[in-house]
Amino acid sequence: MKLWVPSDAAAKACGAEPLVAAIAAQAAVRGQQIEICRNGSRGMVWLEPLVEVETEAGRVGFGPMTVADVPALFDDPERHPKALGLVEEIPFFKRQTRLTFARCGQIEPLSLDQYQAAGGWEGLRKALAMAPASVVEEITASGLRGRGGAGFPTGIKWRTVLEAEAPQKYIVCNVDEGDSGSFADRMLIEGDPFCLIEGMAIAGHAVGATQGYIYIRSEYPDCVRVMRKAIALAETAGLLAEAGFALEVRVGAGAYVCGEETAMLNSIEGKRGTVRPKPPLPALEGLFGHPTVVNNLLSLAAVPWIMAHGGQAYQRFGIDRSRGTIPLQVGGNVKYGGLFETGFGITLGELVVGVCGGTASGRPVKAVQVGGPLGAYHPQADFDLPFCYELFAGQGGLVGHAGLVVHDDSADMLQLARFAMEFCAVESCGTCTPCRIGAVRGVETLDRIAAGDATALPLLDDLCDTMKYGSLCALGGFTPYPVQSAIRHFPQDFPVAREAAE
Numbered sequence: 129m130k131l132w133v134p135s136d137a138a139a140k141a142c143g144a145e146p147l148v149a150a151i152a153a154q155a156a157v158r159g160q161q162i163e164i165c166r167n168g169s170r171g172m173v174w175l176e177p178l179v180e181v182e183t184e185a186g187r188v189g190f191g192p193m194t195v196a197d198v199p200a201l202f203d204d205p206e207r208h209p210k211a212l213g214l215v216e217e218i219p220f221f222k223r224q225t226r227l228t229f230a231r232c233g234q235i236e237p238l239s240l241d242q243y244q245a246a247g248g249w250e251g252l253r254k255a256l257a258m259a260p261a262s263v264v265e266e267i268t269a270s271g272l273r274g275r276g277g278a279g280f281p282t283g284i285k286w287r288t289v290l291e292a293e294a295p296q297k298y299i300v301c302n303v304d305e306g307d308s309g310s311f312a313d314r315m316l317i318e319g320d321p322f323c324l325i326e327g328m329a330i331a332g333h334a335v336g337a338t339q340g341y342i343y344i345r346s347e348y349p350d351c352v353r354v355m356r357k358a359i360a361l362a363e364t365a366g367l368l369a370e371a372g373f374a375l376e377v378r379v380g381a382g383a384y385v386c387g388e389e390t391a392m393l394n395s396i397e398g399k400r401g402t403v404r405p406k407p408p409l410p411a412l413e414g415l416f417g418h419p420t421v422v423n424n425l426l427s428l429a430a431v432p433w434i435m436a437h438g439g440q441a442y443q444r445f446g447i448d449r450s451r452g453t454i455p456l457q458v459g460g461n462v463k464y465g466g467l468f469e470t471g472f473g474i475t476l477g478e479l480v481v482g483v484c485g486g487t488a489s490g491r492p493v494k495a496v497q498v499g500g501p502l503g504a505y506h507p508q509a510d511f512d513l514p515f516c517y518e519l520f521a522g523q524g525g526l527v528g529h530a531g532l533v534v535h536d537d538s539a540d541m542l543q544l545a546r547f548a549m550e551f552c553a554v555e556s557c558g559t560c561t562p563c564r565i566g567a568v569r570g571v572e573t574l575d576r577i578a579a580g581d582a583t584a585l586p587l588l589d590d591l592c593d594t595m596k597y598g599s600l601c602a603l604g605g606f607t608p609y610p611v612q613s614a615i616r617h618f619p620q621d622f623p624v625a626r627e628a629a630e
């Protein structure tokens with residue numbers, strides 16, 4: 129029997145390690161030969177640890193598995209109470225369009241053979257045979273926009289770095305992934321790390337950079353270990369030398385603001401992680417003062433597929449100016465939480481209710497925060513909103529890194545708004561006064577509102593405007609969005625706002 133048990137941190141958190149030990153022990157007791165392979169996660173987190181057993185028809189899933197469920201796996205798998213049928217037929221999985229995450233969960237993350245057999249290096253091979261400018265054109269044609277939050281067109285960023293004349297250029301991959309609800313960067317590295325190496329090597333060839341850095345948050349120790357191992361394997365196999373590219377992992381120290389690209393560059397340089405004014409753009413004066421491509425992991429991991437299949441093929445997915453697929457990550461109070469990769473255009477309601485089954489508590493959905501701690505709280509009235517950068521912005525929100533946190537009707541939106549302000553106060557790097565001081569005053573003002581002080585409401589509005597327009601980066605600039613959306617959509621939770629409306 130050949131089994132697959134994820135080594136992904138989410139599966140481990142749900143008990144994958146004792147499960148593997150129990151499976152091995154059970155096989156030994158029965159004198160049965162088995163092979164246990166460790167894959168990444170399929171992204172169906174509510175089923176973790178998800179055990180897969182290879183059959184002639186395909187891989188059959190069992191989950192969420194516990195140690196107590198192991199003996200039955202050896203007795204009669206077909207009648208196992210946790211049997212799920214073919215993994216790729218599970219509706220949550222089947223409804224997806226997996227381009228970036230195509231291999232994640234399918235292969236052993238550190239197997240170069242399996243990576244190659246599943247289409248790995250095809251994009252890099254094609255790119256290396258092309259002139260750098262043509263690679264940039266292909267990325268531009270794909271319509272790929274930065275998946276880290278701002279949605280900036282990746283092709284334009286790459287062209288700026290390509291055209292900059294400098295003796296040294298860099299590719300920096302942003303895996304700071306601090307947004308609430310998001311985990312796609314971690315899952316990709318823990319499930320398919322060579323995909324990121326391939327994407328970064330393509331970016332290096334496209335812009336003329338010979339060195340790359342992967343900045344990973346310290347809260348992701350498994351991710352750091354897998355990435356370092358993958359780089360070492362690619363080096364030993366001569367793959368990086370062939371591409372003329374070197375790679376190094378740098379580990380953050382636990383500051384949200386270090387996900388902001390200029391603070392991250394400071395952090396990599398060994399400096400304190402505070403934001404730099406722009407201009408100069410990192411594309412022209414980035415890491416150590418040299419032209420630098422800073423991209424989110426999901427942007428870079430989309431690149432191998434684009435190069436292998438062509439920019440036109442990628443841009444056929446999606447709507448309006450939001451092209452390709454988006455790996456949506458759904459967490460919080462949700463029945464079927466996990467990673468769902470699909471073309472832009474799926475609506476918020478279709479995702480949260482149709483795909484993810486609504487709340488885990490079974491109560492009505494009250495609000496969904498999209499795009500991390502700086503994203504707006506969306507009410508059910510927004511459920512027809514399609515995932516699209518411009519349409520979300522038009523609704524006072526953002527797609528961001530596409531992390532969603534679902535809340536049921538027991539959520540207190542005043543407290544959630546207060547949390548947003550408090551988060552900003554704690555995480556502010558202190559460079560801009562409206563962010564550093566404004567967030568502290570924001571918490572105090574929300575406390576006055578909670579105490580029924582009606583004079584505090586217009587103050588909060590003024591304060592939010594000052595923060596929006598007076599902060600260099602989106603930490604201070606976007607914190608007002610969750611606060612103002614909470615007041616706008618849920619006035620019943622703000623006693624003085626309700627009175628004003630009546």
Ligand SMILES: Cc1cc2nc3c(=O)[nH]c(=O)nc-3n(C[C@H](O)[C@H](O)[C@H](O)COP(=O)(O)O)c2cc1C
Pocket residue numbers: 273274275276277278279280302303304305306307384385386387388389390422423424425427428601602603
């Ligand atoms: C406070 C703050 C935190 C951020 N955190 C992240 C992060 O964790 N990961 C990320 O890729 N981008 C993050 N960003 C966005 C980056 O500054 C930058 O836009 C992005 O890495 C560029 O890559 P992309 O074009 O591929 O999205 C953050 C921005 C701000 C203002």
